Amino acid sequence: MSDGDRVLALSGGVGGAKLALGLYRILPAGSLTVVANTGDDFEHLGLSISPDLDTLLYTLGGLDHPEQGWGRRDETWNFMAALEQLGGETWFRLGDRDLAAHVERTRRLKAGEPLSAIVADFARRFGIAARILPMSDDRVRTRLYTGDGWLDFQDYFVRRRCAPAVREIAFAGAGDARPHPEALAALADPRLAAIVICPSNPFISIDPILSLPGFRAALRASPAPVVAVSPIIAGRAVKGPTAKMMEELGLPVDAAAVARHYAGLIDLFVADEADAAALAELAVPVVAARTLMTSLGDRENLARAVLGAAERLKR
DSSP states (O other): OOTTOEEEEEEOSHHHHHHHHHHHHHSOTTOEEEEEOOTTOEEETTEEEOHHHHHHHHHHTTOBOTTTSSSBTTOOOHHHHHHHHTTOOOSSOOOHHHHHHHHHHHHHHHTTOOHHHHHHHHHHHTTOOSEEEESOSSOOEEEEEETTEEEEHHIIIIISTTOSOEEEEEEETGGGOOOOHHHHHHHHOTTEEEEEEOSSOIIIIIHHHHTSTTHHHHHHHOSSOEEEEOSEETTEESSSSHHHHHHHTTOOSSHHHHHHHTTTTOSEEEEETTTGGGGTTOSSOEEEEOOOOOSHHHHHHHHHHHHHHHHHHHO
16 A cells, blocks of 8 residues: 555554554554444533543553453552442443543533544544544444333443343444544545455444444445455454354354344455355355464564555455
8 A cells, every 4th residue: 555545544542453553553643544333422410531542542542451352451449349338330440541432532522622622632642643524523333122111222231241132233323423523535536445344243343333323325436446354263253242142132152143234235245264264156256364463573474464555455
């Protein structure tokens, strides 16, 4: 890829952030834009929490917790201990350093500043030479219909630890939300060399972005190849409830089901080497790569494989 090329990535939290970091490290400064899911955002203890955005900020800023994948490294938990002593809600853990981002974001949102401007400022202060965009400055909230009725995403994901069976997924507010204009502009940029759908949960991390009015059409109209990376390896999810959710929604738990989910949107599918042989019958071309990212080198190597495949597709 040339120095003038641009890359756009669609990402959720931990899994997507790993590949986003790989892309960020191998691309020239300023050439990467990451559009982040905000369907997971919620209000807790009076604060505005943006889990996927913060994971991307901490990861690209070198501040992330290396074992957890979420939150900040070298974290302390004095706030949570004091809150528990007072009888407050502690099911969603907020570290002392992480808490600062939520307090400052909430203050600025209440003052009328858009979420995207706050994220851009945080990224600058963290020394990040990439654009991190919320999918929209408008409110969208992921909700899940389960055996326990409708649940807000964090209630399902954190408080109940993904235990209830998922029957349906909805994105409240998506029909009236506007995709971020910089994301649409990036999709139409003639310098765009690749659009990468990171290995995030397709149903609760990528679909909220795709649910925004006009986003799918802009993706299809983009001149750049769209490459999706599978979050499923040999019938298992690397992290999170993707496999469990697929089974509950009546889908086969395999990489092919993920590729079919993106049918009509993608030009190329990157699957793990363990799955590539089983994907020969897909209508979309498949590239095999090591998609398990356990080290920084793994992240960079997968990013190179994805961008290399996209470049070959354009020829």
